[in-house]
Amino acid sequence: MKKIWAWGALLFGILYFTLPLVGMTNFSLKMRRGEYSFEAYARVFGDPRFQETFTYSVTQALFTIVFGVLLVVPTAYWIRLKLPGLRPYVEFVTLLPLVIPAIVIVFGYIRLYNTSSWLPLTGSAFGTNILLMFGYATLALPYMYRAVDTGLRTIDVATLTEAAQSLGAGWTTILARIILPNVLVAVLSGAFLTFAIVIGEFTMAALLNRPAFGPYMQLLGANRAYEPAALAVIAFGITWGCLGLIQLVSRFQKSAPPKA
Amino acid sequence: MSFLSLTNIKKSFGPVQVVHDFDMGIEKGEFVSFLGPSGCGKTTILRMIAGFETPSDGTITIDGKDQGSLKPNQRNIGMVFQAYALFPNMNVHDNVAFGLKVAGASRSEIDTRVKQMLGLIKLDHLADRFPYQMSGGQQQRVALARALAVKPQVLLLDEPLSALDAKIRVSLREEIRQIQQQLGITTVFVTHDQEEALSISDRIVVMNAGRADQIGTPFEIYNTPATRFVASFVGTLNIIEAKVTDPAAGTVMVGDQSVILAEPIANLKGGDTISLALRPEAGSIAESASGDTSLVGEVESTNFLGSVIRTRLRVGNDLISFDMFNNPGVVPPSYGESVKLRFAAKDLLVIRE
Incomplete structure (x- = not known):
């Protein structure tokens, strides 16, 4: 009897999650009346705004990942090595983006960095792009920090550091050649999550008026019927691709350590 | 003046003083073991020599040069850790070559030295292996080769045999002693195992509660213990x-x-x-x-x-x-x-x- 309930719950869960996706995919393929086609996908891919916004978001994601790695890896390493007592506080700070809505963060940014402020980042497209990247890095912080911290937990940070120091290595060498390669899989996990967040993010990009993929999806959804569905399927594909890559690199580490 | 000189060394962690007025001179090429129970301060002294801890008072000199102002990576010291501490992302060759690369040695120089070191520990056939593909004894030998590759003035061994099984421990300690004598390198060995200390040391420092209870040859320590602690700690009494x-x-x-x-x-x-x-x-x-x-x-x-x-x-x-x-x-x-x-x-x- 218990088994029936368990199977029932599982089936309900699967249907609950997959039916909307199946329906949406089905709808996205019905642009041509009476037949299935990839017409909606062709239109999306052919739209220059898709290419522009997607390229913009991918570029932003890459910069966010680089900035996130440069910020989080040394921070998490230092906390683990020298300031373990501060770890709960840093963890709390990194979790704040989960409880503070993006709209609050972006309004704070606009207030702090507007054209009449001491650092007028919103005064230029370049400055706004940088501000947006910082915003994305903030949103990705809980995932990136946890991934890196978990990676650091799997190695003996203190002893490896001392071993490298006794061989003449300074902090930069230790971070670049010992710590980072040994938490590479964790960093990649954090990077893929960051990528997925940046690609789908709407609020910050819209309020900072940048041509990102999130606002484009919203715009398309408000004015078209089939293309938004195709776009949603594409966005899902990208996210799942990222999650798949996380799984792949995690398995890769189980079989052999990453090479320097 | 001794080659490695520790003068009036004190170390406190907060209100707790873990090393009290420690004085000792170690001659060039000498093998000295610090022996004592957990918490007696032996590892703390080793870490102060390495530069990982700063003495609260006192001076440490190597070949007449004060080490006080030098960071760990500026001291010419090789160290072997209990937990091996091989870099997991590097194979044996790269682990041994690491210190040489950091020092900016040429590729041919690195290759020659790595071959020499792997020959010394008789593991030249495992140069491409990663640490996880080797036994504990092999890893510790690689760690020893890595520490020696940079030609350190002093070799520090922090309980390097503790994580190994009994048979490997005996063979590796003999190998360490043989390599140390072959290279004539000044060595400080920390252990809580009296048999290890007695078997391979020129001199033993028996530590008790942050103080050196007795410094002497293994023969002196065993046969004429200076204090009740030394007598009871070294051997059965x-x-x-x-x-x-x-x-x-x-x-x-x-x-x-x-x-x-x-x-x-x-x-x-x-x-x-x-x-x-x-x-x-x-x-x-x-x-x-x-x-x-x-x-x-x-x-x-x-x-x-x-x-x-x-x-x-x-x-x-x-x-x-x-x-x-x-x-x-x-x-x-x-x-x-x-x-x-x-x-x-x-x-x-x-x-x-």
Whole structure:
């Protein structure tokens, strides 16, 4: 009897999650009346705004990942090595983006960095792009920090550091050649999550008026019927691709350590 | 001045002082072991030499150069850790080459030196292996080669054998000693294993509660322990309580039996209580033994340990253990039997607290 309930719950869960996706995919393929086609996908891919916004978001994601790695890896390493007592506080700070809505963060940014402020980042497209990247890095912080911290937990940070120091290595060498390669899989996990967040993010990009993929999806959804569905399927594909890559690199580490 | 000199070293962690006024000079090419129980300060001293801890007071010099202002990566020191600490992302070759690369050595220089080091530890065939593909003993040998590759002035070994199984531990300690003698490198070895320290050291520092209780050769440490702690920590030792009867003649009473010591007892008077130490291997119950002093006691237990049989004898309020080699032709004494334990008077040491 218990088994029936368990199977029932599982089936309900699967249907609950997959039916909307199946329906949406089905709808996205019905642009041509009476037949299935990839017409909606062709239109999306052919739209220059898709290419522009997607390229913009991918570029932003890459910069966010680089900035996130440069910020989080040394921070998490230092906390683990020298300031373990501060770890709960840093963890709390990194979790704040989960409880503070993006709209609050972006309004704070606009207030702090507007054209009449001491650092007028919103005064230029370049400055706004940088501000947006910082915003994305903030949103990705809980995932990136946890991934890196978990990676650091799997190695003996203190002893490896001392071993490298006794061989003449300074902090930069230790971070670049010992710590980072040994938490590479964790960093990649954090990077893929960051990528997925940046690609789908709407609020910050819209309020900072940048041509990102999130606002484009919203715009398309408000004015078209089939293309938004195709776009949603594409966005899902990208996210799942990222999650798949996380799984792949995690398995890769189980079989052999990453090479320097 | 000694090659490695530690002068008036003190170290405190908050209100707790873990090293008290430590002074020692280590000569070039010497192998010195720091021996003591957990928390005695031996690793702290090693870490201060490496630069991972800063002394609260005192100076450390190597070849006359004060190390106080130098960071760990600026000191020319090689260190081997208990947990191997090989870099998991690098193979054996790259691990050994790491220090040389950091120092900016040329590729040919690195290759030559790595080959030389791997030859020294007899692992040249494993150059492409990663740490996770090797046994603990192999990893520790690679760690040793890595530490030696940079030609350090001093080699520091922080309990390098503790994580290994008994057989590997013995063979590796012999290998370490052989390599150390071959290279003539000044070495400081930290261990809590007395057998390790006794077997490979030129000198041993027995640490107790942040102080050096005794510094001496293994022979001196074992045979003439300076304090009760050294006597009890190094080797197995019987501590026998005795009452002084005639200090000038060196006569004491153990229970109701009179024993004459090899020397008069200084600074004590009749009726004072003293502690005497007797190694288990110093006693014998054989009739032909040349011992000129004896104690009669009742056998409490007999333990067969393979090559040795350890017997515990009750003498008055004391339990005295003694060892005899296993001889299939000789039946060990049995429980309750009364036996005479013979020993040389010089083996009965007066222990100062």
